[in-house]
């Protein structure tokens with residue numbers, strides 16, 4: 086039967102990227118998505134904004150909601166200091182199978198824990214299951230109607246501390262209007278918008294960076 090797009094993306098990584106070289110994995114995926122088939126990775130333009138937020142924050146504990154093929158997982162993990170940890174949640178088991186291989190090819194699997202399941206099921210279990218107190222950075226890139234309820238759930242589970250950064254992808258396209266309204270009007274967040282484009286296109290999109298004030 087016909088292969089899936091994530092399978093073809095993984096094939097491009099194995100053909101064009103060097104094992105153990107995260108940058109070559111990132112470049113191989115960007116090339117595939119720009120010249121072969123579009124895919125919903127954060128991409129190179131928004132990816133550079135993600136890089137700058139991660140580098141400035143130097144987080145020890147990172148949560149990613151929405152792994153997909155692991156592109157942003159590799160982008161984040163390659164910048165983490167030794168001993169830092171990234172937990173990434175993926176709902177779709179077919180995406181998870183691909184993401185594990187992309188993460189392994191990049192050679193950053195020892196910093197990453199990929200967990201399969203729905204965000205609302207795993208967020209309440211972060212403390213007892215992973216021994217996590219609070220996160221320093223959360224990258225929201227999963228189902229767009231889950232951004233707001235999951236943010237409120239993370240607040241309620243005490244997973245955010247003064248200074249925790251929430252970085253949300255796709256705040257314009259596909260868009261997360263309820264989430265934006267919340268973080269921009271809540272006294273508990275200091276929010277700012279990084280204007281960019283939808284991955285590999287000229288459509289507007291951007292990242293919203295929101296610092297939790299406690």
Ligand SMILES: Cc1cc(-c2n[nH]c(CCNC(=O)c3cc(-c4ccc(F)cc4)cc(O)c3O)n2)ccn1
Nearest residue numbers: 125151152153174175176203204226227228258259
């Ligand atoms: C409930 C739960 C869910 C998850 C989960 N895991 N993986 C995802 C993927 C979600 N991502 C997207 O849907 C997405 C879509 C577009 C897009 C598509 C079509 C267009 F025309 C324009 C833009 C662009 C993007 O950048 C995106 O990120 N969710 C994981 C855990 N728990």
Ligand SMILES: [Mg+2]
Nearest residue numbers: 127226254255
């Ligand atoms: Mg996205």
